[in-house]
Amino acid sequence: MDTFVIDGPVRLSGSVRVSGSKNASLPIMAAAILGPGKSTLKAVPRLSDISVCGELLGRLGCKFTREEDGRLWIDSTVIDNPVGEYEVVRRMRASICILGPLLARCGRAEVSMPGGCAIGDRPVNLHVKGLQALGARIHLKNGYIIAEAPDGLTGTDVFMGGPFGSTVLGTANVLMAATLARGRTTIESAACEPEIADLANCLNRMGAKITGIGSPRLMIEGVEQLQPVEYEVIPDRIEAGTFMVAAAITAGELRIENCRLDGMMAAVDRLRNMGVTVDAAGAGCVVSRRDPIRPADVTTQPYPGFPTDLQAQFMALLSLAEGNSVVIEKVFPDRFMHVAELNRMAANLRKEGSAVIVAGVPKLIAAPVMASDLRASAALVLAGLAAEGTTTIDRVYHIDRGYERIEERLNPLGARIARENV
Numbered sequence: 342m343d344t345f346v347i348d349g350p351v352r353l354s355g356s357v358r359v360s361g362s363k364n365a366s367l368p369i370m371a372a373a374i375l376g377p378g379k380s381t382l383k384a385v386p387r388l389s390d391i392s393v394c395g396e397l398l399g400r401l402g403c404k405f406t407r408e409e410d411g412r413l414w415i416d417s418t419v420i421d422n423p424v425g426e427y428e429v430v431r432r433m434r435a436s437i438c439i440l441g442p443l444l445a446r447c448g449r450a451e452v453s454m455p456g457g458c459a460i461g462d463r464p465v466n467l468h469v470k471g472l473q474a475l476g477a478r479i480h481l482k483n484g485y486i487i488a489e490a491p492d493g494l495t496g497t498d499v500f501m502g503g504p505f506g507s508t509v510l511g512t513a514n515v516l517m518a519a520t521l522a523r524g525r526t527t528i529e530s531a532a533c534e535p536e537i538a539d540l541a542n543c544l545n546r547m548g549a550k551i552t553g554i555g556s557p558r559l560m561i562e563g564v565e566q567l568q569p570v571e572y573e574v575i576p577d578r579i580e581a582g583t584f585m586v587a588a589a590i591t592a593g594e595l596r597i598e599n600c601r602l603d604g605m606m607a608a609v610d611r612l613r614n615m616g617v618t619v620d621a622a623g624a625g626c627v628v629s630r631r632d633p634i635r636p637a638d639v640t641t642q643p644y645p646g647f648p649t650d651l652q653a654q655f656m657a658l659l660s661l662a663e664g665n666s667v668v669i670e671k672v673f674p675d676r677f678m679h680v681a682e683l684n685r686m687a688a689n690l691r692k693e694g695s696a697v698i699v700a701g702v703p704k705l706i707a708a709p710v711m712a713s714d715l716r717a718s719a720a721l722v723l724a725g726l727a728a729e730g731t732t733t734i735d736r737v738y739h740i741d742r743g744y745e746r747i748e749e750r751l752n753p754l755g756a757r758i759a760r761e762n763v
């Protein structure tokens with residue numbers, strides 16, 4: 342099991358290129374199920390989650406290969422085992438996004454319930470509601486969702502909002518299923534995340550008829566068949582935001598390439614509010630900080646609100662602000678595994694329900710800490726860059742799920758991160 346050993350404090354400078362989006366890649370890989378044949382995807386990042394998704398598709402009967410040049414191809418000609426096995430799903434909750442396409446393609450699907458994870462409960466009731474609205478018969482058996490639509494699916498109007506707002510992968514599942522349903526489907530309170538827009542654009546490239554892309558109301562005219570596709574996924578806005586915080590927390594200056602600011606306005610707004618400079622530059626931006634960090638309040642919301650996937654990283658940054666901040670988590674109210682670990686590094690964080698009071702401290706002190714989930718782990722790396730001394734982070738596999746060899750991306754910028762296998 343790998344451990345990171347991080348010496349700080351450092352000041353980062355230089356240029357870094359954002360990889361393709363993990364959270365766009367995963368549903369788009371599932372969408373390949375809908376177009377029998379060989380689909381080729383570009384800019385898909387080299388992450389363990391992508392490998393797990395490839396394994397999942399392979400068990401369905403698909404063929405999956407990563408070319409030397411990074412292109413990834415999926416041959417979905419044959420799907421003879423429409424089952425998402427628990428042994429795979431438990432390693433990656435996003436596996437649930439094969440449910441909709443499998444049901445639409447095969448008329449039947451069995452996918453293990455995801456179960457909970459470090460960021461909290463991961464219910465799928467809205468996924469089930471949406472697919473039942475399209476005519477699927479769904480029941481649970483031995484921890485599996487069994488979905489059947491032997492006569493196909495029928496378009497309908499369905500409200501997909503839940504107590505925490507829209508659902509990203511729930512929208513993906515219903516959207517993908519609706520592309521092959523008879524007639525028109527309207528998804529109200531659809532997720533507006535750029536990753537869903539990317540999925541919809543990819544599906545249209547495959548022959549789907551989706552309008553309202555990027556809005557909370559998606560309309561889909563069902564078609565008979567979708568074709569395989571060649572498609573390049575969008576850049577990863579969460580990785581871009583993580584690099585922005587790396588520049589800010591080290592009082593450095595980074596040019597972040599392949600980063601679209603238009604999909605990151607909530608995070609950019611908070612950074613500017615904190616006294617961080619964010620300037621558009623070509624197909625990316627330059628992020629720097631010279632002045633002390635100003636406190637700021639952060640509340641996570643579905644897109645276009647502040648992304649929950651950047652909450653932990655911003656909390657690490659706010660830990661060093663000159664004053665008190667409040668971080669409120671409205672998407673995953675328990676997503677605070679990083680709080681105790683940051684406090685081990687001399688942060689002053691107090692959890693009050695789904696809010697954390699962040700009392701800024703003049704410096705963080707290095708310590709041995711434990712990674713828990715993907716974004717909490719990224720926050721610990723960022724804290725280690727700024728902390729005085731040597732921070733060690735165990736269970737680095739959490740970070741590898743969402744960031745391509747992050748130490749090989751940060752060390753050329755001035756970080757001092759060693760990956761040790763213990």
Ligand code: EPZ
Nearest residue numbers: 364435464465466467468503505508509510650672673715
């Ligand atoms: C996606 O997860 C992302 N994962 C998550 O990123 C991200 O945090 C999340 O969206 C929110 O933006 C991928 O895209 C692979 P949700 P998803 O359904 O779709 C509740 C990362 O770090 N809900 O939008 O599973 C749910 O409990 C990962 O890259 C229901 O109540 O999240 C949560 O409170 C972590 N019923 C809220 O909705 C449902 O049926 C949003 O969850 C589904 C969800």
